[in-house]
Amino acid sequence: MPIKLQESDLYLPIKHFLSNLGYQVKGEVKNCDIVAIKDQEVLIIELKLTLNITLLLQAVERFTLADNVYIAIPKQATIYKNKQKQLKKLIARLGLGLIVVDIQKTQQYVEVINDPKDYTPKKNKRKQKALLKEFNLRQGDTQKGGSTNSTAGLTAYRQRAIRIAEYLLQSPPTSGASINKAIDEPQATQFLYNNHYAWFDKIQRGLYTLSEKGKLELIDWKKKTKNINQLNN
Template sequence: MHNNLKESDLYTPIKQFLTNLGYQVKGEIKSCDIVAIKDDEVIIIELKLTLNITLLLQSIDRFSLADIVYIAIPKQSAIYKKKQKQVKKLVARLGLGLMVVDIQKEHAYVEVIRDPKEYTPQKNKRKQKALLKEFHQRQGDTQKGGSTTRKAGLTAYRQRSIRIAEYMKTLSSCTGMQVNKAIQEPQATQFLYNNHYGWFNKVSRGVYALSEKGKTELVEWQQKDIVATQ
């Protein structure tokens, strides 16, 4: 984005764009960056060089003056270039419209990315199903909200792995079917085969033993599991 770009540089191309659509356009009316009127329709546009909380709060406040409110940012804005999909969702959720101004050397082009309208977010059923599955399968509250996701957490998957490892720690080897019968873990064979944490060694076809890594890490994770389920 141009280093010397100012918010006012967005005004002229947007004014020209709206004027061509038949609107009367004026700037800085009662602290509104742009007000455009055609017949009984009133539009307010707030200008910023980037999308930030100040712009969003300011724009939401404009609904007390008009039913149609847009925010306008340069197309070259870093957050728009990197997070375009999320920006569109956020603006839609707030009931705002979105314009971007593509500033070139000779000309500036205005694009209406989204017109304001009622927004009903579409749920991702697959992701929601995974969310609910993890919530209901996890025993206790195992990790503080807001803690870093880079640190391994006590997920439902790990809790199930702990139960399998606890059963196997006194056995030289066993099959997934044996584990399932003993602790009612229907996916025991899959857990042993996938060996996600490196806790199980394959002895022969369908037969597994607890690995040295599994024995060592099991003690640490058992303590975390006890604390989480208290």
């Protein structure tokens, strides 16, 4: 296994594999490394460089969000090379699916070893709703699966705040209703009022402008968005 291999190195090969099967794929949605949706089918894939009890517990917990949960590891992982037969039995017994990614210097190969089956516990409807809401509201695939919060964080909520901030940057003090009309953001007034990131200054009742903090952080987030888009192409 390459010394500098990271969990996120498994992401693009799996994304391309699932995309070719007709799935829409996004990384790091509500702490799930990969979420893939096709029609009404939801897949969750957890990425790890090796297999341990923490990963198994995490994967089983994902059954509250989707029927089909996979673990993905490098084919070069020591436990897979040495305990392949026992590993496949264990994962199948838990009702999980197993994906291995063969990491080569110039090419990566994805193989589905087994699909999830048998184990179908009761779903947590509230958490599943939050997962699907974040997936559907997020514009594009903004985070590599397996990335950490220090290099990620571009949630659907922040994307919407960025759109409002970009509009205010080019406009005089404006109301939430005017922003809604201009960029089709029905919760613009709520974003301005809550001011979660301290990006907005209230000039007078109902009128807001972009704060100095908002101007500075908007520049940083636009750069991050550009970098994320380049990484996913």
